[in-house]
Amino acid sequence: MRVMSAMCAVAAIAAAIALTPDASAQRRGNQTSSVIVVNFNRVVSDSAMGRDMAAKLGQVRSQIQTEAQSLAPEAQSIEQERSSLATATRNMTADQIRNNSSINSRVEAFNTRAEQFQRRQQGLQGDYQCSEALAGLELRNALQPIVRGVMQSRGASVVIDSGTTQSFDPAVDVTDTVLQQLDAANRASTAARHAISECAAMQQGAAGQ
Template sequence: MRLLSIVSAAAIAVAALAATPDAFAQRGRNNQSTTAVAINYQRVLAESALGRDIQAKLGQVRQQIGAEAQTLQPEGQAIEQEAQRLQGTLRNRSAEQIRNDPAAQALAQRQQQFQARAAGLQGDMECTQLLTLREFDRVVTPVVRSVMESRGAGIVLDANSAQLVLPEYDITTAVIQALDQNQATRSANVTRHPVAQCTQQAPAQTPPAQ
């Protein structure tokens, strides 16, 4: 999962934010029209100090998980060798006999455990990226709103989804500058998150009353 594609898909959920009374008054003076501005979130992530810090720290988590994945290789090779051995041993047996064979059952369980461990590592990386980008959204959204309202706009669009954006309506650079000028929005706390944090089941829906 590529980091930039995630943030583009997330789009920071600010497609339509209510403007302040001052901004409303400004739009009233412009025949009640609503101004829209656009932002390139990929640029914010790639060019801002905050975005660069996030990418560097996610890279560290990726390296950690990659090192753990490397430790699984000997087990994967051993499983493959055992599968080849059993293929020769059980070649002339029926499917039912193979299913009931203790060695085949042990190998199947071993394979399941190996696949679960590998999937868990991949899930940890994906969950860490997702939750980190949610935190990125949380930090960036107030800055986007502030810049948007200073332009008298009531809507902000993802520039990558817009067909055409005039330069004067692109607030990407302004948002990056605002983030970089505030020490509190120049770095992020990025930690590894287990996949379980992203796969918790939603509460069961209450059945409709009869």
């Protein structure tokens, strides 16, 4: 089963913060155009909270991979039944299969079993993606006030992720400052396993607002 790396959360974090006008600048009619740059990849990989998040997501990933591996015997059994049915229904039309109660029962049972197995596989992958998304959201929420505070102290109206620009003046790189302030907050990540249904419920709630 393919699962995403914890570092995938960086894109969502950067997208939520980068290129966002400071509220005070908006009130001033965007008269200032100062820019600061943050290496969000480095913030996630080097900060204590980011490392804690990655370690905890690694534990979730290992747990899910173990569960996915335990499905291997069922996957093999399903493939064997698929092959057996293919042999049994060779040269039979759809109508002939439906009219053969024995074969039709096997086909229906197989389809139900295969669909249930696929949902289990998708559920495991969805659990990891949901767990990663919620962990990334927590880190983003911790970073936002810090980045905005640095923006205000620098008189900046825009923050750009260094990964989206080819060159910039090192003087506008505030990554070290953001890192230091995040670490000074001494926040631990609460990353843990979350079922995909939790994220689905959150999305439905957001859509209904």
